[in-house]
Amino acid sequence: MRTTVELPDEVVRAAKSRAAERGESLKELFIRALTVELGWPAARGLSVRVELPLVGSAAEPRVDVSNADIEDALAAADAERYG
Numbered sequence: 001m002r003t004t005v006e007l008p009d010e011v012v013r014a015a016k017s018r019a020a021e022r023g024e025s026l027k028e029l030f031i032r033a034l035t036v037e038l039g040w041p042a043a044r045g046l047s048v049r050v051e052l053p054l055v056g057s058a059a060e061p062r063v064d065v066s067n068a069d070i071e072d073a074l075a076a077a078d079a080e081r082y083g
């Protein structure tokens with residue numbers, strides 16, 4: 001769907017700059033920003049980029065990952081990649 005929205009010039013300049021930093025189009029930035037604002041999960045078929053470090057949220061279930069879990073995951077990825 002197409003729509004027209006009037007935005008302040010400085011907002012558009014900042015949005016274009018941020019999109020370029022992330023290697024995404026202005027359209028992708030707007031879609032990501034709106035889906036985050038709407039609280040839509042990435043599972044709706046829209047990719048959402050995140051920047052590290054991620055900080056947990058009270059709304060999300062807690063995930064505990066140990067160093068051993070990370071080592072196992074990396075070893076499995078290496079085994080899959082290098083056979």
